[in-house]
Amino acid sequence: MASKFAQLLSDSRRALFTMLGIQAVIWSVQVLNWLDDYDLSTEFGLRSERIGDLPEMFTMPFLHFSWDHIISNSWPLFVLGFLAAYRGMRKFLLASLVIVVSGGLTVWLLESPNSVTAGASGMVYGYLGYVVLRGVLDRNVLDAVVGLGVAAVYWTILIGVLPVVHGVSWLGHLGGLIGGLAAAVLLRNQANQATRANQAAPKPAPAPADSRSALLKELDDLGL
Incomplete structure (x- = not known):
């Protein structure tokens, strides 16, 4: 139990520093982008069919079109990214x-x-879907509670993900969520899947007793 807690604490620290580093990169790029009149977003944003x-x-996720744009994305990206990463960096990166x-x-x-898409909101929706569904699939109590909390808040x-807000890349949101x-x-968690499969599998029937041994036992019981 102590080793599991120590591992969780270590993974949480790595997740925290990772998200702080990502935020630092995004905000540094934003300053350069702002000084360049947002030409970086135009040049390195994503255009379709090319x-x-x-x-x-x-x-695309590191670029934004305004200060309001990056501010609206930064907080949910940090929170959901941390929750996606605190169970291990390998799975988070994948x-x-x-x-x-x-x-x-x-x-x-x-x-x-004709449009250029940029911004970290697709990652926000992606981490949202990942965190919520992970707790359900892994049947981990902590992850399930975290997932329910995230679903309730966000x-x-x-x-x-619906085409109802003008000027917002709902396709990027939908694709990220998917x-x-x-x-x-x-x-x-494949270990949990294997355990559940073993529990669901029918137990093998006991092997039939050797008929000759059974006959000898009956004769012995009769004193023959």
Whole structure:
């Protein structure tokens, strides 16, 4: 029990420092972007249907179009990113990759070719889906409680996956959310899955007793 708590504490520290580092990078890029009149967002944001722009799905989350834009994304990104990472950095990095690719491809395939998409909101939706579904799939009490808490606090932002707000990349939100849910399924705790499968499997019937041994026992009981 003590070793598990120590591991959780260590992973939580790494998650905290990781998210602080990501925030530092995003805000440093924002300052440079602002000084450059947001040309970085225009140049390294994602445009759809252009093969050469596909790599921009990896730069898109670090770029924003205004101070209001980055402020609205920073707090939920920090909280949900930390909750996604505190169970281990390997799964967090893999989940982040799935979310980036899912959100990026959704924008690249379906967004208008005349628009440029940038911002970390796709990652926010991705981490939201990942954290909520992870607790359900892994049947971990702490993760389940965390997932329920996140769902209760952030469920209202799900309207962002619908095309109802002008000027917001709802496709990026939807793609990120799908990526987060997919990552939770792909990275679910296999040990728990195996345990549940073993519990659900029918127990083998006892092997039939050797008929010759049974006959000899009966004869012995009769004194023969």
